[in-house]
Amino acid sequence: MLDIDKLYFDKQPQGICFKEYTTLYQFGNIQIYGDIESSVNYPQGTGCYLNVSGIGCHQLKIFLDAQKRSWRDFFQSCTHHSGKNGFHVTRIDIAIDDYNIKPVFTVDQLHRKCEKGEFLSKSRHHRLQQSSSDKVKSAKTLYIGHRKSNVQYRFYDKDKEQAEKGKFDIETMGSWKRTEIQLRDEKANILAEEIRFGSKTLRELAFGFLKGNLNFLLANPNQSNKSRWDSCRFWERFLENAEPVKLEIQPTVNTxxxxxxxxxxxxxxxxxxxxxxxxxxxxxxxxxxxxxxxxxxxxxxxxxxxxxxxxxxxxxxxxxxxxxxxxxxxxx
Structure with a gap:
């Protein structure tokens, strides 16, 4: 299963925190903040700010499915309603869920690879977070990339997380492992453009982005160049035949x-x-x-x-x- 998990964007590209807005329109977990008075810095106002949480994205997807519309249709509608100023995507999270009885990989497997340096990513930063709960065996989350960077990857035990929150019984719910790609600012905007106008599906974009930007490797002592190491079998099986997607930021030419x-x-x-x-x-x-x-x-x-x-x-x-x-x- 794959879906957009969180979505945040403002109608005008001014990076305003939604807490500064004075009016809230809300339906379920879908929120639109608006009505900031014009000022010296923002003489035309600041448009509005859309904030859709994980549950809100699930609700929005239900509405889209009922209308026989896709995420592409949704982003195209946003373009239509945002007017000449357009909109700026501040963050998009994409979630990939693994419900296999035996997961394709575990957080521990990935963490061991990171600790040994057997992975390739633009960010070498990684950390493991472990929850503390008396109810179930603690849930683990592996982060690759800094929290505020344009790209961060998260791998975690969704089953244990939900059990710790008391939403499910860990013994009856089955295995549930989640991979998340968090994109901010330029990267999020490029992804929104690809969803709106590109030919690839959201699934192809997500797996393609992982294929083109993150790799877990089999160590080869005879080869000093990591980029020539083979990918792990579990990572290849997870990505299947995905075509690499880079989402490159094009340099701006100014005069x-x-x-x-x-x-x-x-x-x-x-x-x-x-x-x-x-x-x-x-x-x-x-x-x-x-x-x-x-x-x-x-x-x-x-x-x-x-x-x-x-x-x-x-x-x-x-x-x-x-x-x-x-x-x-x-x-x-």
Missing amino acids: LLDTENWLSEGGVLAAVKAFEFLEDQQALGGLQSLQSMKKKAQFSTNLSAKIVTHLSILGKSELIPLVYEQTKQTEF
């Missing part, structure tokens, strides 16, 4: 026009005007004047590259050496 927009819309010019006002009124106090700050200012390498490109387009290449003279030197 001086983008910088101009940033100056006018980001409040930078207003800040410059504020310093000019204070200087005219002889009210700078201990602050530096704009003139003294400009004398010490240097172009960043990123801004320098934009200026050079702009001058090249205008046919004023003779000015480029002057740009480099005022560019901050990178220390190695």
Whole structure:
């Protein structure tokens, strides 16, 4: 079984914590926060914030199934209703459940691999958390990746967790092991785009992401390069014939026009005007004047590259050496 387990996103990409909103619309465990008054920082308001917990995602899936709609339809509806500003996904969790009597792998197996360094991931950080309960044998959770990073993997004993909460009898419920992929910000947004417009199913995306980004290995003492080690049998069996999915973040190409927009819309010019006002009124106090700050200012390498490109387009290449003279030197 595979499904989206948790879902969080705001209508406008401003990263506002839902606790700042003043109005809550709720149906079951599906919550929409809204109504923040416009301010200097957010003159057009902040849209709304959708928060769907694990149970809320299960409820939402029931509604979608009843309407013969998929997660793709849901995300496309979100695009339609969010207007020209679109929406920003702050986090998506995808859950893969293993109900086999004998699970494909256990948390202990994965943890032993991590402790021996027999795994490949962009994050080498891992930790094991163990609950303490008198009712059942303690549930274990293995985390790979930092909690606040764009990608984190979780593997845990869902059966024991539910038994500890008193929801099920561990003796009668059977085995239930869960794998979760937690994606944040850019990665979550790229996944949302793939769900909306891509050809792959959610199952193909989830297993493909694991295939392309995480691997548990068979140690090979004759090969120093881990990337050439074979995958564990249990990991291959779990992923079956999944095609790798990377969800790569594409580098943003900015020009001086983008910088101009940033100056006018980001409040930078207003800040410059504020310093000019204070200087005219002889009210700078201990602050530096704009003139003294400009004398010490240097172009960043990123801004320098934009200026050079702009001058090249205008046919004023003779000015480029002057740009480099005022560019901050990178220390190695």
